[in-house]
Amino acid sequence: MAGRKEDIRVAVVTGASAGVGRATARLLARRGIAVALLARGRVGLDAVAEEVRAAGSRALPIEVDMADYEQVVAAGRRVEAELGPVDLWINDAFSSVFAPFQDTRPEEFRRATEVTYLGYVHGTRVALSHMTPRDRGTIVQVGSALAYRGIPLQAAYCGAKHAIVGFTESLRCELLHDGSKVHVTMVQLPAVNTPQFDWLLSRLPRHAEPVPPIYEPEVAARAIVGAADRPGRREYWVGASTVLTILANRVAPSLLDRYLARTGYRSQQTGQPADHDRPNNLWHPLDGPGGHDYGARGDFSGRSHSRSPQAWLSRHRLATAAGLAGTAVGVLAWRRR
Template sequence: MSYRLKPLNQQTVVITGASSGIGLATARRAAREGAKVVLVARNEDALREAAEDIEAAGGQAAWCAVDIADSAWPEKVGKVADDRFGGFDSWVNNAAASLYARLDEVTEEEHRRVFDVGYFGTVAGSLYAAKRLRERSGGALINTGSVLSERAVGVQGVYSAMKHAVKGFTDALRVELQEEDAGVSVTLIKPNGIDTPYPEHARNKMDRPASVPPVIYDPELAAKAICFACEHPRRELLVGGQGLLLTKAGNLFPGLTDLIMQNFMMEDGQSSDTPPEPGAEDNLFEPRKDGRVRSNQDNFVRKSSLALEAQMHPAVAIATGMGTIAAAGLIGALARSRRA
């Protein structure tokens, strides 16, 4: 399969969920690297401010305020991209909604809302983008999954199920587009816990403010992975070494991983003493105060991920690993020679 992906500074990139968190970080990073960006979310004021900030910094940005649960949203966004920039080259489905609650506490309406935004919104955006990118002789489609696409966690069961569905859909669509030789690269981004306003925006039925359990990573790492995928075909990119370990552990030792989840990843492991910023709480059905990339919690945040770098640059990682092994062997040989 051959893909013709342009350098990022020659692209127009559509990004959903762009009013905060990973989406906003990605829009800013792509614009800094020279891409034209189309920001998509519900919060019109936050989108306008973000686009104005990008343009004030020398970038090019447009915005489109839509509810991703509305099945007609992709056409509205496509029209903005066409009118402002003549189309798009990469499309990033990043929008999601969530809640912290045990499954028997979740109403059917809440359950459906999480899927309407995170899954059916991704499906509608993906199918529209794939059709348009075929017409443009290729491009990149990037869907944001999660480490929870691989390993479900209690208290976020509905979100975990939705991200499992996103992964299944993305994998199937990739196969179909490859079989057609459509020239559309399909990448699933799977972030570990990221320091975004996600726990503030999620509906919370716990007794304490919600949080993301550690290890927590910088949103810029997820943005870096997404921008990389706009230029380089990758099947998946997992952001954060802890997520990689959790995924492998769940595959090899599912029972033991369940036990760890039960003891360390329930309400106590996903709660905080820091309440949401006023006006930001619970955007499940309505947009709330927005515009921040990072959370309001005092977290220790990892700024780098060797696991991500190895996935983006496997040849360098292999060479570095071989070099490390060779150096260790040389040191060992010298030590033995000295002893002799």
């Protein structure tokens, strides 16, 4: 099952107006897949819709707040009516706050949780409402290494990503129990160069930045689309840093606690003072009417990797295993001469 490539004609991408969601929508469009683009910002939605059409595919941009279940329901119905049956639903929308937990207001924490965690729950429920009667389809939950290892200054985000893992594991068991042919898989990402560091609410003294090593959003997009092609695997890890973080947390979580206590504040901030008067997108999109199109990439391209050998090996592990086995046989044969 894990090796079977899925036939995808219509896809839904949440958080499609910028960052990883936008890069993923572009990649799907280049494959001729019709893409429904869900996000809050009209400017970003219109821009990515034009990119999808320029690639020769159909685009359906829909303004949606993923925290509002009824909006998501309406969006799902519109996609089915205008593009056709949904084969693939990718949950990627999120919002958060860069701040120590005690500096994050309760209503801000709740809002970040509703968008990031409940947004995935709402998207998954709507996807299943269309996929289950047909007994086919794939749901991809875009996660993070922080779904397994919390770090300082991102309690709301880490908590939501942890919750998504637990929710998805429960759902997967239920689908297996029902004998369903609907697949659900997860893709855990490393630090990615997206516009989030320019529009998330921050109370840090200096400008927020991703923890190196940093990858371009196109690396994440390739992994997400690869997971959608072969969703029989329960999870994909992208980037060597993701692998090391998750495995190290399993082996020595207390050691990581101390390490992150020493380094986690410094590694998430640049040397530039933060502008605490700049607007943020926690409650309202910054790419709304009259706003700015943020695109897929953030401000850290000069320090970001455009490739991940680990991600490629993860997606092609059977070929990799066969290659290693062939090499081993060749070495043994040479040594016996």
